[in-house]
Amino acid sequence: MAFITRTAAQLRSEISRRGPADNSVALVPTMGALHEGHAALVSQAREENDLVVVSIFVNPLQFENLGDCEDYRNYPRQLDQDVALLSELGADIVFAPDTEAMYPDGQPMVWVRTGRLGDRLEGASRPGHFDGVATVVAKLFHLCRPDRAYFGQKDAQQVAVINRMVADLDFDVEVVPVPIIRAADGLAESSRNQRLSSTDRQHALALSQALFTLRDRAVAGQPLRSGEISAQLRTTAGVTLDHLEIVDPATLEPLADETALGRPALALVAAQVGPVRLIDNLRLEPPAAS
Numbered sequence: 016m017a018f019i020t021r022t023a024a025q026l027r028s029e030i031s032r033r034g035p036a037d038n039s040v041a042l043v044p045t046m047g048a049l050h051e052g053h054a055a056l057v058s059q060a061r062e063e064n065d066l067v068v069v070s071i072f073v074n075p076l077q078f079e080n081l082g083d084c085e086d087y088r089n090y091p092r093q094l095d096q097d098v099a100l101l102s103e104l105g106a107d108i109v110f111a112p113d114t115e116a117m118y119p120d121g122q123p124m125v126w127v128r129t130g131r132l133g134d135r136l137e138g139a140s141r142p143g144h145f146d147g148v149a150t151v152v153a154k155l156f157h158l159c160r161p162d163r164a165y166f167g168q169k170d171a172q173q174v175a176v177i178n179r180m181v182a183d184l185d186f187d188v189e190v191v192p193v194p195i196i197r198a199a200d201g202l203a204e205s206s207r208n209q210r211l212s213s214t215d216r217q218h219a220l221a222l223s224q225a226l227f228t229l230r231d232r233a234v235a236g237q238p239l240r241s242g243e244i245s246a247q248l249r250t251t252a253g254v255t256l257d258h259l260e261i262v263d264p265a266t267l268e269p270l271a272d273e274t275a276l277g278r279p280a281l282a283l284v285a286a287q288v289g290p291v292r293l294i295d296n297l298r299l300e301p302p303a304a305s
């Protein structure tokens with residue numbers, strides 16, 4: 016059974032009790048409502064480390080109005096079910112603080128700023144989101160002092176931001192990106208999928224299908240014509256497109272030339288479907304050299 020800690024002091028004492036200095040410690044940060052995507056992160060962390068810590072914290076700083084919004088209030092919370100799954104997956108410690116334990120003064124005064132990397136794409140529609148993410152991840156890194164931290168490629172911009180934070184602020188941690196887990200119909204697994212009706216879910220498939228079309232064009236050496244695919248998504252029933260962009264995977268700067276890929280790129284999409292905002296992405300590979 017995974018051991019549940021609720022405060023920073025409990026977490027620290029449990030890690031030092033179980034983890035002699037030479038043991039490797041993994042951290043998997045999550046917001047709970049766990050699904051197959053999270054399970055992939057925890058399983059990989061379990062294989063590669065001695066001690067696996069999973070945090071479950073719905074971080075208000077990364078939501079609109081610092082959490083004073085519907086998305087935060089409606090975010091699914093199911094701690095008992097999550098702890099049962101984490102125990103099955105072999106996690107050692109669950110860190111599930113309440114907001115008061117993480118932010119005793121209501122919110123921190125000093126934040127991590129993510130700059131241009133955090134202002135684009137998701138950050139353009141959700142101002143301050145990545146500053147909130149980076150700030151809580153910095154706190155979790157300090158509390159847990161992991162050797163490795165596992166993040167899903169599902170949140171590709173988050174991976175880019177955390178990589179950059181680790182490099183710029185000299186965190187001594189290896190960031191391990193884990194591939195996206197999709198349902199059989201192609202939809203990327205997400206805690207927010209719980210809030211989709213079956214009709215919403217059918218509509219949502221247009222997002223992954225748009226990415227698959229781009230992947231097929233890229234590998235066939237065809238022009239990507241993302242504008243054409245965006246236009247289709249804008250007329251797709253039930254989908255309100257926010258953005259579809261093709262970017263450099265590390266810098267997230269838009270691709271200058273979509274006629275043919277010379278190196279790998281990343282296609283990212285975000286849209287409102289029914290009550291939730293969904294994001295997805297796919298790596299685009301250039302044609303294999305013949």
Ligand code: AMP
Pocket residue numbers: 044045046047051052053055056165166167168169170193194195196197203204205206
């Ligand atoms: P969240 O609970 O949504 O904050 O996600 C916690 C971690 O799980 C993040 O690193 C996500 O990128 C990752 N994750 C969420 N969904 C998936 C998925 N479908 N495949 C892989 N990783 C995922």
